[in-house]
Amino acid sequence: MNRNDRSIVGLVMVAHAMVHTYELSIPILVTIWLDRFGVGASTMGLVVSAGYALFGLGALPGGVLADAYGSRRLIVACLAGMGGSFALLSLAPGVPVVAAALVLWGAAASVYHPSGLSLISKGVSRQGTAFAYHGMAGNLGIALGPLATAVLLLFADWRLVVLLLAAPAALAVVFALAVDVDETAAVEDSAGVDGTADGDESVADGGDPAADGESDGDARAGGSVSSLPELVADSRALFSGAFVLVFGVVMFSGLYYRGVLTFLPELLANQPLFDPVTLGGRAIQPSRYLYAGLLVIGIGGQYVGGRLTDRIPVEYGIAGAFATLAVVALLYLPALRAGLGAILAASAVLGFALFVVQPLYQAAVAQYTPPGTRGLSYGFTYLGVFGVGALGAGIAGFVLDLFSPTALFAVLAGFALVAAAFGAVLSVRRPA
Incomplete structure (x- = not known):
């Protein structure tokens, strides 16, 4: 990686880890809020769902903003908004302020994925490696965020814990403002503006790189959306091509992800192998540690997946990986x-x-979309992953209530097979 690659990767790794740290700390705090504020699970469920819903639904406007104003500005706003929301949360006298803080968090966090991934796809020459490190940082947040929150709660009141969690966001904002990045370096290199890209070839070849605007770090993208008709036109153009197949992949990936992770802790806890054990006067839940370990292993999966994008056609990788997930479910x-x-x-x-x-x-999104609408493309991507994918939890609960765990895993296998089929169709359409 060259210097610009390293700067961008460092920035997105910090931001990605923090997004998922906050995301997965919230369920730990819910158990405390139920007791402290004297509300039922249904009320608190609606409050938390509001924040999580915006996390997915805000990705599309986040992508539009990333194309219009540059990714780094959006990442700074994301970090500042998440830190501010947790600072507000530490002052919450009751459920209404908790709800407001979580909605603010969801809105702020929603802009990260389209802006961060757009930044990688347009600014980094070795994109597969960058996607790998980016994903590994996200998994660190997924695995270590809940653990850090639980450990801090052993020693401090929840309000102080939440305030302590807000502090790293302030440091991250300072870092994001100080780091020097060229947001469109990879696009320029592929167009011959600055010469040959350092390292592996860019996968961002879905359109006319020269139309992507200036090379300034916070440059407004030349293809950015400035009106509703332009948004409709660009969206129609995206979905009239192979991106519609990629969108199918990400939707069913999100359904599988939420469907399996939402109820897996409960399924594990119901097994006699994972009955609680007492250690030092405290009840230890072995199933929780297995669940956390599963998420930590995902770090390795992120790294290997990113490296594969530099070595094999992503279409083959998608088909093979989702076929594997179908087998695992069965x-x-x-x-x-x-x-x-x-x-x-x-x-x-x-x-x-x-x-x-x-x-x-x-990487497939970068390959099948033009650079000028890359933020919009990733906005649709994470609308599919976190927005449509959120339905996976509801589907899983419905199947478990009416049928059985066996039926649930059969449904999950079906999700994976549909995604694998989209990948197979992409591989057939792939240029020779």
Whole structure:
């Protein structure tokens, strides 16, 4: 990687880790709010859902803003908004302010993925490696955020814990403002403006690079959307091509992701192998540690997935990875009943495969969209992953209530097979 690549990767790694740290700290805090504020689970569920809904729904306008004003500005706003929301949360006297703070968090966090991924796709020459490191940082936040929150709560009141969690965002804002990046370096290199790109070739070849605007770090993209008719026109253009297949991949990826992770802790806790144990007078839940370990293994999956995008066609990687997830879904329950060794192995494979797909579809978005609407493209992508994908939790709960865990994993296998089929169609359409 060259200096600009390293600067961009450092910036997006910090921001991505913080987004998921905050995202996964909220469920830990919910158990406290239920007791402190004297509300029911349904009320608190609606409050939390409002924040999470905006996390997905805000991705599309976030993508439009990233194209119009530059990715770094959006990342700075994201970090400042998340830190401010948690500072407000520490002062919450009741549920209405908690709701307001979580809505603010969701709105701020929603702009990160389209802006961060657009920045990688247009500014980094070795994009596969960058996607890998980016994903690994996100997984660190996913795994370590809840753990850090739980540990801090052993020593401090929840309000102080939330305020402490807000502090790193302020430091990250200072770093984001100070780091020097060229947001369109990879586009310029591929167009021959600054010579040959350093390292592997860029995958961002979906359109006319020369139309992407200036090279200034916070440059307004030449293809940015400035009106509703332009948004409609650009969206229609995106979905009239192969991007519609990529969007299908990300939707079913999101359904699988939310569907399996939402109820997996409960399914594990119901197994006799993971009955609570008492240690030092405290009840330890082994299933929670297995769940956390599964997410940590996902770091390796993110890295391998990113490296694969530099070595094989992403279409083949998508088809193969989702076919693997379908097999894992079908074998997971039999493994759960086969003993500790089998369930540890199956969980490790699930964690690895669940996250290996993310750099693959992120690179596919860059490959099948023009640079001038890259932010809009990633906005649609994360609308699909987190917005449409959020339905996976509801579908999973519905299936578990009416049928059985076996039926749930069959449905999950179906999601993965549909995504694999989209990948297979993409591979057939792929230019020779």
